[in-house]
Amino acid sequence: MKIKGLLVAIVFLASLSSCTVLKEYEKVYVNDEEMLLSSRSLERFEMTFQIYREAAAGANGGKTGGGCGCN
């Protein structure tokens, strides 16, 4: 069920590529620094303690357990 849900999500997002295609000059808003699809540099420290204090990690560009004594 989980794998099926994941596949549905991937197919759904792949279909989004048929949305409006923006030219470079139309990307002034999506190129804004606050629109970056990644975490902020200072969030790395929060993600580190969250890896220790919570079981879930990953899918956000951060570590997933290697490199420290945490699980």
Added chain:
Amino acid sequence: MITSGFSQTPEPYKKKVLESTEIQSLFSYYAQQGVHGAVGGGLGSEELVNTTPTIVVTVPLNEDVVLTVDSGISTYTSASSSNINPFMSVGVLGTQAKANSTSEVGLSRPQTWAASGASSSNNTGSNLVTMPIGTPWFASSGASRKDALKHISASISESSDDRNTIKSAELYASTEYDYQSFGFGAGWARLFNEKNTEISLKAKVYLDQWYPIYPTELHEYGLYGTDFLNRGYFNGVNVLNQDGQTTNAYLPSQFTEWKNSNRSSGTFSLSFSQILSRRIQVSLSTDVVYQTGLLSTPYHRIYFKDRPNYYIGDASFIDVYDTTKNFGVFRLADDIERLPESRVKIPIGGRLNMYVNDWLTLRSFYRYYFDDWGIQAQTASLEMPIKLSMNWTVYPSFRYYEQSAAEYFKPFGEHLSTQQFYTSDYDLSSFTSSQLGFGISYKDIFTNIKAFGFGLKNVDFRFQHYYRSDGLESIIYGIGVKFVQ
């Protein structure tokens, strides 16, 4: 010669991926407190303070290639890990009543204890004794109360001429007193659909090595075997039973040292991002993580429900052992945490960012997680950057998290010795947590402020308060300053 010079076609201008060297200095301070210390078998102080200065240097090697070097030292002091060896042999004048005891653990205790004949290994005067005492509620003076994790990583990325393909590789190394790690990885990203769509793949491997340290009482048993109460640390030390009487029945026979102290982690990541409109873009990421080796923490104690209780310290505190009124007795472990030697973790996360207007942006994140230890978790967060001016932005944020417990978790003293796997680490328990905070960012658009030939690009400050439903509470703040050449 002249002719051949005119016949050359000039190279088309290629904008650098990164124009100039950047140096980012980051610092964080983290402090937590809680009552479920895993070193105490799910009971005891979780007080911890951590500071982490970090430097990140990013250098353009040519128009296409960027090198990033990231290094830092994460230093902590921890009450919980100090209690790997919780026992302090202190010389005290036995005239202070325990009612006066404070956080100076065991520095005050009743006169009657010294007079009762309990282990007095170095009685140098009428009422000066040295005796081992401990408590899970306060830090001991053991060496394990502090440690530093030093790390360095280097990554290199190369963009294609059309900037639609990015290849990357990285190396990582870190060291702690009892843990070392070496990692490497590679990534590939492709932009298409006029750079409206991006797919990226990444693979990482960590090859880690524990240098296990065990709780003192178990270490001694592992070293000397069944005669351990008469040798080494325990020689001349009284072990007490639940009634406070001296006994020699304590035998943690279930304990064995780990044969395999390696831990390997492999992560495969897939990400997809898409511009949906002029103001909205989304991404979906998933990781498949496989870990194998020593996934337990070797100094997390376990107390079995079906085994008698044994202590070292002041018997008068046994009745209040599980309360913060216990200033002077520590329960001896039956074993250490035992967890399976493999784990598969799968997080699936998505981001949606929306440029609402010129002063407000919404940044959201959601993640569903599951693993084969029986944990399922959800994370949701929202951040709202508000531009106050060209230079200043504030961003309040909120994060909510919930998880179910691992199959192997039970609270303090609830496990049975017949189980194969067990842990009382509340990080693997069922809980919810909330994190509320804010950040302030200053951007020096024209890099007017100079230092050592570098211009200030931005300054960030971030503060977060974290609360977990089992009572663990923490704060973290971070400061980041970025300079460009």
